[in-house]
Amino acid sequence: MNQMETRRMCPNCRAFITTKDRVCPYCNEKVGPPAVERRNPTALLGGLIPHFRFTTVILLVVNFGMYLGTVIYSMRSGNTDAFWNIDIQTLLDFGAKFRLYIAAGQTWRLVTAGFLHGGLMHIGMNMWVLFDVGAQVEEIYGTSRMLTIYFAGSVLGFVLSTLWSAGVSVGASAGLMGLIGAMIAVGAHHRSAMGAAIRSHYLRWMIYILILGVLPGLHIDNAAHVGGLAGGFGIAYTAGFPRAQGSWQERVWQVAAGACLVMTAISFYHMYEWLMRAGQ
Numbered sequence: 001m002n003q004m005e006t007r008r009m010c011p012n013c014r015a016f017i018t019t020k021d022r023v024c025p026y027c028n029e030k031v032g033p034p035a036v037e038r039r040n041p042t043a044l045l046g047g048l049i050p051h052f053r054f055t056t057v058i059l060l061v062v063n064f065g066m067y068l069g070t071v072i073y074s075m076r077s078g079n080t081d082a083f084w085n086i087d088i089q090t091l092l093d094f095g096a097k098f099r100l101y102i103a104a105g106q107t108w109r110l111v112t113a114g115f116l117h118g119g120l121m122h123i124g125m126n127m128w129v130l131f132d133v134g135a136q137v138e139e140i141y142g143t144s145r146m147l148t149i150y151f152a153g154s155v156l157g158f159v160l161s162t163l164w165s166a167g168v169s170v171g172a173s174a175g176l177m178g179l180i181g182a183m184i185a186v187g188a189h190h191r192s193a194m195g196a197a198i199r200s201h202y203l204r205w206m207i208y209i210l211i212l213g214v215l216p217g218l219h220i221d222n223a224a225h226v227g228g229l230a231g232g233f234g235i236a237y238t239a240g241f242p243r244a245q246g247s248w249q250e251r252v253w254q255v256a257a258g259a260c261l262v263m264t265a266i267s268f269y270h271m272y273e274w275l276m277r278a279g280q
Contacts, residue, residue: 055143056134059150060127063172066115067123070094073275085119091170093278095271097158097224099166106274110162111267114154116170126172133179133205140186142242144253146179149239151260153178153232160227173209174224178232180205185236 017024067086074082074090082090092098095112102109117123138146157174180202187199206229213222243249 053131053135053138055138055146056131059134060130063115063117063123063127063130066094067117070116083120086117088168091116091118091168093275095267095274097161097169099162102162106270108267108270110155110158111151111264112271113158113170114172114175117172118170122171126176129176130172130179133176133183133202137179137182137236140241141182141236141239142253144250144257145236145239145242146182147257147260148253149178149182149232149235150175151264152235153181153228156231157224157226157228161221161224164223165221169221169224171221171224173221174228175232177206177209177225177228178235180209181229181232181234182236185233188233188237189240 070086070090071082073093074086077087077090079085079087079090088096092101094116095109096116097109097113117126134146134150137149141149154172154175157177158169161169161174183202184199184206187195187197187202189195190198209225210222213220213225239253240249
């Protein structure tokens with residue numbers, strides 16, 4: 001997978017080209033610079049964070065920030081084990097997926113549930129996967145598509161989870177499965193040895209995660225995983241790869257990403273209102 005750092009796909013013919021190519025050697029069409037090169041070249045945090053991980057790192061910060069918030073809230077509620085395990089009531093107060101509440105109109109929980117985690121091991125594993133896969137998706141698809149894929153995968157995952165189970169569910173893994181679906185879409189788009197290798201690599205990830213979901217005692221929400229995977233693959237396959245800056249395709253995905261951010265902000269506001277009422 002190290003080749004992904006120096007190779008990308010032509011958005012016109014989907015052949016693999018180098019990151020230095022400005023004209024595709026296969027279809028002779030002009031191609032824009034990779035998404036990572038269109039960003040400010042100034043090193044982030046003194047070079048500690050590669051440019052193509054910027055959005056991924058922001059998602060990591062938000063998830064860890066939410067976990068810290070739930071830990072403090074749970075401790076104040078009397079949970080002495082809060083750093084390791086968050087109690088169910090705290091998760092419900094912060095916007096966990098729960099069919100009864102969603103059916104009553106709290107659809108914002110389909111968004112906020114993806115930023116909550118039940119314990120330190122839960123968030124640790126999920127953020128490790130996000131840091132790895134998120135960077136790959138962000139580099140290949142660009143920020144706008146990556147955000148849309150992550151948001152759609154997470155929400156569609158919790159929609160299917162709500163339909164499948166009435167229980168409480170949280171976690172970024174629905175969105176992560178969306179990112180894995182996006183990487184599988186890379187292989188589906190490109191019928192070559194490299195495309196097959198990418199597809200095979202992330203299909204194995206998918207299989208491992210789904211197998212973990214059926215093991216007894218782990219309480220893993222496989223419905224959310226399946227929904228996230230389907231949503232991420234569908235969005236990524238439709239989106240394709242970044243086009244020239246200023247093209248109508250790029251504007252469409254910028255608007256889509258903006259809409260996802262607005263819906264996330266609105267959902268967090270509803271979560272805040274619910275928390276204020278719960279604390280009274």
